[in-house]
Amino acid sequence: MKQIKDVVLLTTKYADDKKDAWLTNELAYSLDQDGHNVSVVVFSWLKNEPVSFTKVIDGITVIRVKLPEIFYNTGVVGTALKIFIFPFLARYEVRKQVKKCDLLIANTPCVTILGLSRFFRKKYNAKSYLVCWDFFPYYLKDLGAIRNKLFFGFFRHLEELMYKSFDRIGCMTDGNAQFLSENFPAVDKERVEILPLWAKIKDVEPIDKSAVRLKYNLPSTSFIAVYGGAMSIVQELENILELAVLYSGSEVTFLFIGRGTEKDRLEKLASARGLENVKFIDYVPRDEYQHVVQACDVGLISLSRKLTVPSFPSKSLDYFKVSLPVLASLDPVTDFGTILEDKISAGFAVVAGDVASLKRKLDLLISDAELCAALGANGRRYYEKYLSVENARSIIMSSL
Template sequence: MDENDPWLTNELAGSLQRAGNRVTVLCLDWAGKLGSEKSAFFTTSAGTQVYVEKPVSVFRRFSLLSKLFKWAGSSCVASLRVARLERENNYDLVICFSPLVTMGLPAAWLAGVKKKNSLLIQWDFFPYHQRQIGMMSPGVVFNIARKVEGYLISRFKYIGCLSPANIAYLQSHYPIRREQHVFTLPIWGEGSALPKSDVSLVREKYALPEDKAIIVFGGQLVHGRGIEDILAVAHLAKQQSLPVVFLIIGSGSLESLVDDYICAGHANVIRFAHVPRQEYLEIIAACDLALVCTVRDVDVPSYPSKTIDYLRVGLPIVASVEKTTDYGEHIAQLGVGVYTEAGNPEALLGVIDNLLKNPDLLGAMKAQGPTCFKEYFEVDRVVSKLLNVVAVH
């Protein structure tokens, strides 16, 4: 909603527009306050037309029922807008993101009924991941969600997955038709130049310690992000009197776990709530290492988007990830990080400590990060691949 605080979707739409396409975005503003304006329209500085719809009102007493009602009702509202836009414009390509249930009716209408050329960017394996991290119980609701999501996925002509492991998971858990084209589409980020900043001045500005290594984690503080493991590692580091501080940037349903740890007198953890993107980049550029954490006992292969900003500022990555993903192997092959299996705080601390004690390796990873980003993850490169695949097949 704010061009000064962009996300992946902003960057994708902007790159498509710069490539000479006419882009229309339909945005469901899930964070929109109830009672505010129901819809809005604006044009971005790149020329992208954006239609914003607010979510419908939800029940307050039953959380799962509230979410289902909010998703279904909001999808109905969005489908009305889509129907009007489709009549007025001859779209050549429709792009949707998983989970599709949140935009189920528009997706089914455009990709299924209208048979538009369609691309699904598959980065959330709903509802399998939600079930495995305890956000959804197995049973009737899960089976209905699985069938609905599977049906919607089957309507798309192209499906872009973040890695080969993601492709394998997609094909083994959803009804992929033979004529659907599944390919690897990397996560992306805007490649604009970053302003140079003095690390000491930035640390002073944000009251960060100058005499300790700072390990940063940026992202939502919710289930599935390994927040418990991060706090366990911080506790072990304090017990061993290691000169490190863990900086956590973000908010979410588990933020109280972090705040309680800090309030208990543990000074080796600092938390900042959400900060604008440019400010976030300035802060993490003044850190020494970056954390990517997921949870154990899940089989859904993740590829965290926070990787992009870490690479842009040249932060070496320490990943604690599920054993089924190829993310850790990928960052190691690219020379930008190291990894261990999720759920083992002792092993994670050992990896962090070893990397901090190896300045030559640390320096090589810092230098490789921006280069790796430009070669593999810069949004214009990814969009070029996307358009080539759609044009060829």
């Protein structure tokens, strides 16, 4: 007979509305459906996120923690204060709300959860599992947000302490795991394993593409390449606009869906260059987002050429889900391109900045509908076989 466990999920990203469910939501729902007692402790890391509360949402006990507004000042000081005060406040709330815990599951960035794995081990005798999606100090260093070597060294030291404090660490890809080993050699390799990204696998119902395109004012007959997700310096989306320039006046449309710090600038840049084949749509709920993506022809991924940390972009799951082929503009160090082309056979990848190669790959997709269908089907098969939330849950729970 299966043992019921008390699990606490600690994160900075968790949707309060099921229609906007993210990876952390899907994991919590899956654990709950598997019979475990699940609590989620979520930090409202950004100023515009909800205030503190504790309530049951979709069967999950959600303990949301938000600091007083004074701590949400921009800049290094405000961020540093949040890094140290959030974990302190979380201890206080957890002591009040959580009676038992067999397993703590947390996700990076580690600096937001300072000392909490040790706290859970000491108070509850809990095992701990870290879902490693990024490497905070290197990520900020690559993008120029951390230029001071002392600051970088300090945050890297904190990150390493956190890695060492977890019983198990799940990395997205082999490249991710290798980066961890090479840059944090004090972390025991035996604690590290591959934990692919996950999603709730569902059948995708056919849609009326014409109706969806009409609803969102998209060309009815155009070949549409869609980018969905955050628009920030991480993505270097200028590469996609440069690609759009090469198709100006053609029956190829580039659609951007989402928000971010770079969105206004990208819209102004597209307008200044007279790119009538570029469209922007603001944030839409997850279920509607899926329909819009489904009404397109190819899914775009873009990452800054400055990045030095291998990654597996989560937006790829949205494309695999609806059987869209993927065209990716990537940093030169990630292993995602090799996985996409050689392991999944779901699309093409080029190094960010090589717009000519990006165009050649897109031309190939535009001219060959059968190829698009085959690549899309391969992505869907891989998604079903390896990227299910049940697979992730099984890997994580085996740590007990």
